[in-house]
Amino acid sequence: MASDAHQKTPVFQTTGLTKTYHQGEVDVHALRGVDLALYPGELVVMLGASGSGKSTLLNILGGLDIPSSGQVRYQDIELSGASDRDLTRYRRDYVGFVFQFYNLIPSLTARENVIAVTEIARDPMAPEDALDMVGLASRMDHFPAQLSGGEQQRVAIARAISKRPQVLLCDEPTGALDSATGILVLVALERANRETGTTTVIITHNASIARMADRVITLSDGVISGEHRNAVRQNPRTLSW
Amino acid sequence: MRGQLLAIALVIAGGVAVCLLSLVNYTSLSATREQYYQEHQFADVFVSVKRAPRQLVQQAASLPGVARLASRVEGTAKLTLPDYPEPVSAHLVSVPPTGQPRVNQLFLREGRLPAPSHAPEVSIIGSFADAHQLRLDDTFSAIINGRKQTLKVVGIVESPEFIYVIPPGGMLPDYQRFGVLWLNQETLAAAMDMRGAFNSLVLQVTPGHSIEDVIDQLDRLLARYGSTGAFARHDQFSHQFLSDELEQLKAMAVIFPAIFMGVAMFLLNVVITRLINTQREIVAILKAFGYSNWQIGWHYSQMVLAIALTGLAIGCFSGLWLGHELGELYMDYYRFPSLLFRIDPQWLVLLTLISLAVALLGGWRSIRSAAALPPAEAMRPEGPARYHITPPEQLLPWIRFRQPSRMIVRQLSRKPGRTTLSVFGIAMATAIVVVGNFQFSSVSLMVHTQFARVQKQDLTATLTDPVNPSALFNMARQNGVRYVEGRRSAPVELVHEHRRWRTVLTGMPPDAHLQFVVDRNLENVSLPPAGLLLTDFLAESLGVRTGDSVQVQVLEGKRPVLTLVVAGITSEFLGVGAYMNLNAMNRALREGPRVNQVLMNLVPEQSNTVYQSLRDTPGIMATNLRQAMLDSFFETLARTFLTYTSIISLLGGIIAFGVIYNTARISLAERGRDLASLRVLGYSHNEVAHILLGELAILLLLGIPLGWATGFGLAGLVVTALQTELYRVPVVVTGKTLALAASVVVLSALISGFITWWRLRRLDLVAVLKTRE
Numbered sequence A: 001m002a003s004d005a006h007q008k009t010p011v012f013q014t015t016g017l018t019k020t021y022h023q024g025e026v027d028v029h030a031l032r033g034v035d036l037a038l039y040p041g042e043l044v045v046m047l048g049a050s051g052s053g054k055s056t057l058l059n060i061l062g063g064l065d066i067p068s069s070g071q072v073r074y075q076d077i078e079l080s081g082a083s084d085r086d087l088t089r090y091r092r093d094y095v096g097f098v099f100q101f102y103n104l105i106p107s108l109t110a111r112e113n114v115i116a117v118t119e120i121a122r123d124p125m126a127p128e129d130a131l132d133m134v135g136l137a138s139r140m141d142h143f144p145a146q147l148s149g150g151e152q153q154r155v156a157i158a159r160a161i162s163k164r165p166q167v168l169l170c171d172e173p174t175g176a177l178d179s180a181t182g183i184l185v186l187v188a189l190e191r192a193n194r195e196t197g198t199t200t201v202i203i204t205h206n207a208s209i210a211r212m213a214d215r216v217i218t219l220s221d222g223v224i225s226g227e228h229r230n231a232v233r234q235n236p237r238t239l240s241w
Numbered sequence B: 001m002r003g004q005l006l007a008i009a010l011v012i013a014g015g016v017a018v019c020l021l022s023l024v025n026y027t028s029l030s031a032t033r034e035q036y037y038q039e040h041q042f043a044d045v046f047v048s049v050k051r052a053p054r055q056l057v058q059q060a061a062s063l064p065g066v067a068r069l070a071s072r073v074e075g076t077a078k079l080t081l082p083d084y085p086e087p088v089s090a091h092l093v094s095v096p097p098t099g100q101p102r103v104n105q106l107f108l109r110e111g112r113l114p115a116p117s118h119a120p121e122v123s124i125i126g127s128f129a130d131a132h133q134l135r136l137d138d139t140f141s142a143i144i145n146g147r148k149q150t151l152k153v154v155g156i157v158e159s160p161e162f163i164y165v166i167p168p169g170g171m172l173p174d175y176q177r178f179g180v181l182w183l184n185q186e187t188l189a190a191a192m193d194m195r196g197a198f199n200s201l202v203l204q205v206t207p208g209h210s211i212e213d214v215i216d217q218l219d220r221l222l223a224r225y226g227s228t229g230a231f232a233r234h235d236q237f238s239h240q241f242l243s244d245e246l247e248q249l250k251a252m253a254v255i256f257p258a259i260f261m262g263v264a265m266f267l268l269n270v271v272i273t274r275l276i277n278t279q280r281e282i283v284a285i286l287k288a289f290g291y292s293n294w295q296i297g298w299h300y301s302q303m304v305l306a307i308a309l310t311g312l313a314i315g316c317f318s319g320l321w322l323g324h325e326l327g328e329l330y331m332d333y334y335r336f337p338s339l340l341f342r343i344d345p346q347w348l349v350l351l352t353l354i355s356l357a358v359a360l361l362g363g364w365r366s367i368r369s370a371a372a373l374p375p376a377e378a379m380r381p382e383g384p385a386r387y388h389i390t391p392p393e394q395l396l397p398w399i400r401f402r403q404p405s406r407m408i409v410r411q412l413s414r415k416p417g418r419t420t421l422s423v424f425g426i427a428m429a430t431a432i433v434v435v436g437n438f439q440f441s442s443v444s445l446m447v448h449t450q451f452a453r454v455q456k457q458d459l460t461a462t463l464t465d466p467v468n469p470s471a472l473f474n475m476a477r478q479n480g481v482r483y484v485e486g487r488r489s490a491p492v493e494l495v496h497e498h499r500r501w502r503t504v505l506t507g508m509p510p511d512a513h514l515q516f517v518v519d520r521n522l523e524n525v526s527l528p529p530a531g532l533l534l535t536d537f538l539a540e541s542l543g544v545r546t547g548d549s550v551q552v553q554v555l556e557g558k559r560p561v562l563t564l565v566v567a568g569i570t571s572e573f574l575g576v577g578a579y580m581n582l583n584a585m586n587r588a589l590r591e592g593p594r595v596n597q598v599l600m601n602l603v604p605e606q607s608n609t610v611y612q613s614l615r616d617t618p619g620i621m622a623t624n625l626r627q628a629m630l631d632s633f634f635e636t637l638a639r640t641f642l643t644y645t646s647i648i649s650l651l652g653g654i655i656a657f658g659v660i661y662n663t664a665r666i667s668l669a670e671r672g673r674d675l676a677s678l679r680v681l682g683y684s685h686n687e688v689a690h691i692l693l694g695e696l697a698i699l700l701l702l703g704i705p706l707g708w709a710t711g712f713g714l715a716g717l718v719v720t721a722l723q724t725e726l727y728r729v730p731v732v733v734t735g736k737t738l739a740l741a742a743s744v745v746v747l748s749a750l751i752s753g754f755i756t757w758w759r760l761r762r763l764d765l766v767a768v769l770k771t772r773e
Helices: A054-061 A084-094 A110-118 A127-133 A149-161 A179-196 A207-212 B002-039 B055-061 B126-132 B185-191 B211-225 B237-278 B280-288 B293-333 B345-372 B375-379 B391-395 B403-414 B416-454 B471-477 B536-542 B582-589 B604-616 B626-680 B685-721 B735-761 B765-770
Strands: A012-023 A026-038 A043-048 A069-074 A095-098 A167-171 A199-204 A215-220 A223-229 B045-053 B066-072 B074-081 B084-095 B107-111 B121-125 B139-144 B147-158 B178-184 B197-205 B459-467 B481-496 B499-508 B532-535 B549-554 B561-570 B578-581 B595-602 B620-625
Touching: A012 A054, A026 A054, A026 A223, A043 A054, A043 A207, A054 A069, A054 A167, A054 A199, A084 A095, A095 A149, A110 A127, A110 A149, A110 B403, A127 A149, A127 A179, A149 A167, A149 A179, A167 A179, A179 A199, A179 A207, B002 B237, B002 B293, B002 B345, B002 B626, B045 B055, B045 B211, B055 B066, B055 B197, B055 B211, B074 B197, B074 B604, B074 B620, B084 B185, B084 B604, B084 B620, B121 B126, B126 B147, B126 B178, B147 B178, B178 B185, B197 B211, B237 B280, B237 B293, B237 B345, B237 B416, B237 B626, B237 B685, B280 B293, B280 B375, B293 B345, B293 B626, B391 B403, B403 B416, B403 B626, B403 B685, B416 B626, B416 B685, B416 B735, B459 B604, B471 B481, B471 B595, B481 B536, B481 B582, B499 B536, B499 B582, B532 B536, B532 B549, B536 B561, B578 B582, B595 B604, B604 B620, B620 B626, B626 B685, B626 B735, B626 B765, B685 B735
Parallel strands: A043 A199, A043 A215, A095 A167, A167 A199, B084 B178, B121 B147, B499 B578, B532 B561
Antiparallel strands: A012 A026, A012 A069, A215 A223, B045 B197, B066 B197, B074 B084, B074 B139, B107 B147, B121 B178, B139 B147, B459 B595, B459 B620, B481 B499, B481 B549, B481 B595, B532 B578, B549 B561
16 A cells, blocks of 8 residues: 555645744744645654644644645645635545544543534444444443543544544544553554555654554654655554553 | 623622612612601691681690691692693692791792782692793682682792692692692682681601500591591601602612622632632642642632622612612602712621622632642642433433534533523523513503503592582583593591501492402402492401401591491402492481592593583582593603613623623633534534533523513512502513513623634634643
8 A cells, every 4th residue: 555655646745834833922933844745545653852843734734723834735625825614624524633632522422422523524434333443332332531541542533534534633642641552542543544545644752653654754843854664564563662 | 711700790790789779769768758857847647627617726736745736728729721721630738827837848949938918829849830831920720619710839849748749539640630739828718718727737746655646636636527537647648659669679679689699609609610620730839839728718719809899899880870860760750859869888888798798608619629629639630521411312312412412411411500500590680680571561551450441431520529419410411521420439447356447438330331340350340239349458458358347437427437248359459449339338328319529431522621611610629531640650650660671671681691601601611622622523613602502592491481480470579579558560471571581681692602602713723632631
């Protein structure tokens, strides 16, 4: 899958992407000109220390934020300068998110958290199938407060993949978990990527995770400082940190 | 947070304002009346006689317990005012040739008191002068005791006896068609053929002496001069009416503020709890640094007190202002020389203490729990909220709830206490508006019932002396008269066991077409051939039921004492009375067939002719017009109620806003993360707003009907509390009132909803995602 990725048209294409935040009297340059292409079906791990700009990049790719300058294009859609309404539409139809703190709705059960997405999606899978895929078929009617952190994160993954998104964006998905639980989450992500062919971006500061990727991009100080391709994607079960 | 705290301050302000406005009016009116009574020597006891020789005055003055006394001649007149065709009647009172009477002295607005002179002079009451724009030196003609005289206005005055001015036989003020005139004693006595005599005594009783005792002595002294019985100040019409009004104000000073303060306490509790939850870490750090529980508690108490003081300040300011405005409005009804604007500083102190106490009580629970938190625990964020599947979802499994709807019901059921109190707060806001408005419908119904169902005559003429009913034939033959009916009325005292009640006994023709008595369902009560009908309020006061016997002491004519059986109970809204069959009454009074009231229906186009001929007919004392009375009443009533309703609606709106805005903002604060998560998942702004606003909508859907019911209940309480001899207001809550109450609350909800919607728009999605639950 990874080998022919380059021949395809990129899903995402960014050119000269910058983002500046005004924090009090200081300007923080989170991104200083990022040129990047992401291809259909590939699993990309973005590495970087905290403050390297990786979350900012992910937020811009996910339509949660807009760049200060430069261009970001998803297929035919120009995301830089898109309206709030267009960005909402874009997130709803194409993007699946997984966050460090899961962001589940505490008042909804696991199944209902997934349904919250499938009922507004254009071509969703059955919520039960999505939960089955992350190994939570038996915990579907539990509320988040009744689930462990790893289970909650797997519900978040089920929720993200249930809409059959074109792209799955994961921001430190294992950041709040111990390594054994984190690996279960990565297994679920890898399986989702493999079985649904969704372009998957995982950002992390944990270099061990990079071995499960097709491609590894390193960010530092708001620019891409390195990129390499793994010859073989390592099974996340064999990872450790 | 600032908006929320201000909303709470406003609710406190609402309570303070309504309390203060009622207190200001109560204190001001009481003080004004008290001072007026004192400065103008208002009488303690009143008595009317048919005619008593002047020598008797000395005898009455020397009765034990009599401190000051004034004898007077009173009478009635029919007036003709330039360019005013309708009948105008007047009550005439004499003033001594020397000027001010010793009792019931007059307040001179303009001019002077009438002096003895050839051309009769008159001082007129201010309300009448205003209604007809009469000035000093104006003249008008009057028929006094059948003789036409031209009266010249020399003064415009007010009297403590006529603070509330009502025409005889009427129930509502009518300043155009009824006035009070003061003439010099010599002039009036001459006109009334009362030279060397008097027909009215007013007197003050020595402080500490029994008023009842003085009344008894007077009754003994004056019985053979046709006394209708002496009565004390509390039975004096104007005084009684004003006292009822003051009682209402006192009730208002308690009921409404209690509701406001309760709601404020609840809001403070919710908001401060929320605030402290968000500041757990700060509390922890402060405690770790060695701040004591007391210092932490005091820190948050200061904020609560600041809210209370802000509310107090706004409330005091607006309460005093509204009190002043409403006081001006009262001056339309009550003829005081001027309104003393008074507020007892004690009340202000008490109100301050209450507001501070309310605020501290409201915040107490959450402040205490913040202060008691061990630092290590405070440092940790609060655990994740627990939810469960709600009963509605279990009971209605066939309804496919959308997930946002599930979020709404689960959020509401997670904190049932808070939800209940929010619903209750909205209900209270609704109820306040209902209570503020129902009175208008109720009074309208009361008056319409009285005049459409009970009194169908266009005109009522009161005769100076009873006449044979054959005189009615002449009246019926006049041009413009459609139908005539005669009645007999006589002042009586009803006695049952130790209870006594002075009222009017009315004899009605058995086949009455114009005026009836009705029961609770507004159905006509047929007149029994013998026996009495009593108004329910009167029967209750006397403690009698149908079938009981009552002693009836007739206070005029041959003054017979009768024992009559109560044959039935009637239900009227206005006034109280005793009724019986006209023929039976005539037999009982042993006077032969007599009537002294004439009820008429007129041909509308010819009514002016009828008025004129009645004016010129000797023996007719006064005439009342139904339509005129209604028109002027509703005009004044509508104006007063509009003001009152606006104030109450505003207050209801403030409560509703306070409750709803705080609910919405707290929801937004507590669920900002959920809502942002949904936005990230692709929910649009409006879809997410639906969750917050849907929650408000459910609170409204539950709160408004509950508020209607509560309002209805409160209205019932208010009505029961305000039942008086003069009127008993029915509880009438119209669809319009309910709609108005709901609109006020919904409008407040829309405003708070819009602010929340706007805030939600500005929610920083990325920032929310970064924070841990």
